[in-house]
Amino acid sequence: MSSAIAAKTMTQTWQTVCTRADLVPYSGVAAWVETPEGPAQVAIFYLPGHAQELYAIDHHDPFSKANVIARGIVGDLKGQPVVASPIYKQHFRLEDGQCLEDESVQLRAWKVSFKGDEVWIEA
């Protein structure tokens, strides 16, 4: 288990959070990232073989107020990759965190990418 190596500056920086082996194909895992505002929980989704293989959005579910988004079912609805909250089943677009059932709710989407086998997030 690797610790988050965060650059403690006031600007956003790329940081490594885990490796490919920590991810679960076609599902999500949760990770901590360090941000200028403090630590944050991020849900990382891995879709091997798809045009975009990695997505990261908030792990916090604003409807249940529990940190569970990474444990939802990943799928696609009307052409958009989504995750369904495991508690009350709202769908969030992986691309930008938009909730499909409630226009006013949007999770933060984080930039995420592989560098070799390492997973990097900009936070």
Added chain:
Amino acid sequence: MNTPAKPQLIVIGNGMVGHHLVEQLVEQGATERYTVIVFGEERHLAYDRVHLSEYFSGRDADSLALSTADYYAENGIELRLHEAVTAIDREAGEIVTPKGRYPYARLVLATGSYPFVPPIPGNERDGCLVYRTLEDLDAIREAAESASTGVVVGGGLLGLEAANALRGLNLDTAVVEFAPRLMPMQVDSEGGELLREKIEALGVQVLTGRATQEIVDGERSRHRMVFQDDKVLETDLIVFSAGIRPRDELARDCGLEIGERGGVVIDDNCLTSDPAILAVGEVALWNNSIFGLVAPGYQMAKAAASTLLEGGTAFAGADMSTKLKLMGVDVGSIGDAHGDRTPGARMFRFLDPLKQQYRKLVVSSDGKRLVGAMLVGDNSYYDTLLQYYANRIELPEDPAALILPAGSEAAPALGPDALPATAMICSCHNVTKADVCATIDGGAVDLGAVKGETKASTGCGGCAALLKTLVDHELESRGVEVDKSICEHFHYTRQELYDIVRVEGIKTFSELMEKHGNPETHKLGCDICKPAVASILASCFNEPITDAAHIPLQDTNDTFMANMQKNGTYSVVPRIAGGEITPDKLVVLGQVAQKYNLYTKVTGGQRIDLFGARLEDLPAIWGELIEAGFETGHAYGKSLRTVKSCVGSTWCRYGVQDSVGMAIRLENRYKGLRAPHKIKFGVSGCTRECAEAQSKDIGVIATENGWNLYVSGNGGMRPRHAELFATDLSDEELFRYIDRFLMFYIRTADRLQRTSVWRENLEGGLDYLKEVILEDSLGIGEELERQMQAVVDTYVCEWSNAISDPEKLKRFRSFVNDARPDPDIIYTTERGQLRPA
């Protein structure tokens, strides 16, 4: 302080119309205004007399019943069956029964009718019976056991029904009719002749124009019937079915106005000559007519209920048009079928002596309206003709085309479009085309929903085909494509996906998606199809759900094999088969709960639920539980949950079988079985039913001789009593039928459909299910048993499997890059235990 007592409304009679009145009272809210008491003379609650003859072809009293005692109880209506009312004391405002006197503010007579027995000397002899009630049928069945021949006196509608019943009891059957033809009310001499030919071809002797003079001892049989021309007919059994007479004696005795030929006179509001008393159904005489069909009775019931409340719905007479299938022979009669009540009426006739079909149209003198019609041999013309008649639709230029055989110059059937909004679709429940359309506009999306909302086609069922056509048409015209696809990723129903998986041996979601998924999606699936396919794969192949190929398919509960609670923690429920647990194991549960700071609660399924477990603690908790001999309880799965039991014959004074032992065997056999929804069992050791087995998907109740099996019960939001499925089964039979039942359910149910809803939607109902499971009518019994055995043989405890695999345990990290627990899970304490803050 007592609330003032509500006025008492008494209903005398619990036949079809009497019961319908009760339903109308409930629906229209009369139970808030009145205290309602219903008296029924028979032992049975209201039953379906229209389908009475099916009593001899396998239906029992329960399946003919129109309602349940629970329905009455739930609506606060007192039902007093087997208590005949003997008098009405209008001065005192009371009715009298052998058990006492009951005051009424309002009284409704729904006493119905009795079969008319012609005054023939000898008609009281043993073996001379009538055909009206279930008890009559029991008497006929008993008498038939020592008989080889039977005669029905009366060749009308009920007479032919009775003749069919005798035929069903393997008697050589004859029908004796006083009129020169069969069904003289409905058909003319040509139609009657055709009917005779058809019925004789079925082996039933038909004697028309015969008046029976007397019945005496026979020489070869028990009775000899002597006719007016001194000809004779010998028989062992005689059933009188020569018409009905109103049961108006109570009304007569208390001085209500009675018609010349019987019947309690009512007005349009169903009021008798005493405004406190109403009458409905076959006892009531409206406009000098008795209505001997169920539909007009229902309309009277509706009007009567309205009269008892605000009023507004009057009875305005009823159409006596009818279509029936008597001994497989279609007979239909619409309006003035004989043309003798319409001055200047003109007739069209079509007769095909080879195909044995006869049709007649009675048309108004200007040729524009249909005033009546008669059909023998083919009722497919009925619906269209009835619409022309009932809605006064202008006839085509050549009306004869309406009765010509299809394919000739025949006019096309009247499509649903041609019907006016006022067209009556279901006359039993008074449902018009406009009502059906309104229901669809209100959101009903299929036939079932329309039937549920309007009750259309739930009376005599005669309008079923018309209703379906109309509903399909209306849905289509609103652009509703009746799409049963499970979701956008598969254009298949769950059942179709199940068959594909089974037949093609597909073992993963990705293979199924590759071969059968909708290419217009990203092929990721969704939270609808993924768990459904996961369930199907598990039912068919039973691979661990935590295997890499299956893990992304599972709901979070299955993924982590625990039940997610609202704060993101989980509850843990180890299996306690049959609710039996040793003290040692009980101690372990307490110790684990203490160590991991868990809230504990006893569940409704006789187990212990440990709440508040953090994701990262689950493997350690399970390590300790497995060490102590526990296994997973599948409380998180759409699978067998629990088998609840009472303590049974080992301890209980009343128990007749070892219910705990049976519950444990059942639970161990079916544990781990994944299904469209969760499954619960109950096993009771005697009829006291302490395990509440009749509220379970599978209920087992011990008898002196074995086990009674109940199926498709449910608690929850919409409780449903399980239905008795088979009786006095051996252990082996019990397992065999449950194997078959569950596998058939798994094969054919929709996703997330409990056995109760599945059973209710199953075409053919309980009878069909019995045929498939008990009689193996589809020939799949062994296959189903084999499939179940495969699931049983491949069972492994999912938690044991997971904790022995480090790769699988990686999934139970709350965060992949830090062992820090989730700081947002905060607890407070209540009643000595923790709960989410």
